[in-house]
Amino acid sequence: MADDPQRNFRSAYYEKVGFRGVEEKKSLEILLKDNPLDVEKLSTFSQRFPLPSMYRIHVWKVLLGILPPHSDSHALVGGYRREQYENILEALEAMRFINSSTPNTEVYLRMFQLEGQVLPRRSEIPPMGEEDEDFLSISRAMEEIVVNPMDCYWLIKCFHNQFNTKFGDSLPHLPKSLQHYLNQEEPRLLNHLKITGALAQLPYNPWFNRCFAGTLPESSLQRVWDKVISGSCKILVFVGLEILLSYKIILMGMNRPEVVVKFLGNIPQENTDAIVTKAIDLWHKYCGTPMHSV
Template sequence: MVDERNFRSTYYEKVGCRSVEEKKSLNILLKDRPLNRIKLKQFCLSFTVPTAERSLLWNLILGIMPVYTNSTKYVKDQREEAYEDVLRAVKIMRYVDEKTPRSRVFYVMWLLENKKLHSDVNIYQDSNFVNIVEVLLQTFESDYEVYWVAKEFYAFTVEIQNDFPKLKELTFNLLEKEDAELYSHLEKHDILQHIPLESWYANCFASTISEPALIRIWDKICGGSRKIVVFVFLVLLKTLKMNFMRCNDLKQFCDHMEKKTEDQDDLIVKQAIEVWQNNKNHNEFMVHHKNN
């Protein structure tokens, strides 16, 4: 039954039918007054988000734009003004200048808003927030939108990080069950427990998988799924299994990760979404973020 459904979905995608039907469904949802965030999240979980509609969908789902469309312009103006105020503040305080990378500028702005900016802060330290911004800069057009989306998406990553013990246990259990050979090899060479899994899950693979493919995973996270990160990792292991089976230490493992190609990233994401969708319990770790 699963194979038949996958074949049918693939066929529809090839002839363009599926995308047309999905766009029709989305257009119907966007005509609701007021807009229904729960239904829009469900769309992100169930279908491929059209590139042209991603900005609108994310802004609505993340609560950046209102569900009452007659207030959209006012709220948008307020968001832009707030962005400009914070940007002006960090420039006046001389934490950033014209040479500071935008991702770092946004990081400083976020620190200021969250009362974490102090005189000895190192704005070039490792940060999940920065990694997220660098992906979003390739996805959205305006700086103010990137900043607002980054702030709200980062909240999802904090929830994923809080759930990491459960996600890690699920990851290792599934790996041992589905590929005992690879599991045993990684355990034998003391690699599995030292893989930077928490970091990858916490930034939703922002520093591991390239943007064109990764953003489709983030659509599902915006829709409310934390558990999808587990399937991304499992499919990643499966895709690069032959390389990983030759690894004798963590460095070799990480070297193979860095040599991945964008084509491999695209395949990993496509298969991870398929496996996640076919998993009966994929709603186990649903996130209910700003449903109102």
């Protein structure tokens, strides 16, 4: 079927006029009709193509193990998830840890802490640490993407857990990897960042630990998270790389690291979609189009 010239012509046409998603959406719909769902195939799909927004939350929930692959288990497991969520919320209210004016993101953090047995004593709540801030940052972004608070909590929690379990060991190596690819693409920029001392101070934490939450607007961010949730943390390197490449001229004109840090900490929000698209292309170029989730 891949050799069908008419089909290829049609795909090329769709691609040109912006309907590239039509065929992808159809093939995703076929995958979603499977019972049980083939999680491996869904991961591969999500690695290769952008998820249509109407199916994104559903696919994320399956990939993160919130929804089971068997559709006849959905009601039972969904009930367990709801009770778990409600029980935690009720206890935190009884303990007066939260009330109706507590921001949702803080509610999610306290719930997560209670589940992880690291809820501080209410009489001596310490200021938020770096890890709490990472969690809150991801929560704020997820809240913009997911409307239902229960879905939102489960997605934040499982995203956070899966990310740290799967990629915790890889995270320290991502800055080196970024330098490697920057050297391939734009050695002059790498050199400039090295000489000015900015390289060591790039916003690695918001980029890699928070997966660009707070850096990219949610509309662009969710396309990056599609790749992370389906199994790649390498994509983060290429998004960072593409940000650097996109602002090459501006960055080359900056000689003080703190100016670079300030600029990158607050990048213009207009063309982030194009940045993500180019980052995904670069990622495919260097890492291949994944047949399996890597």
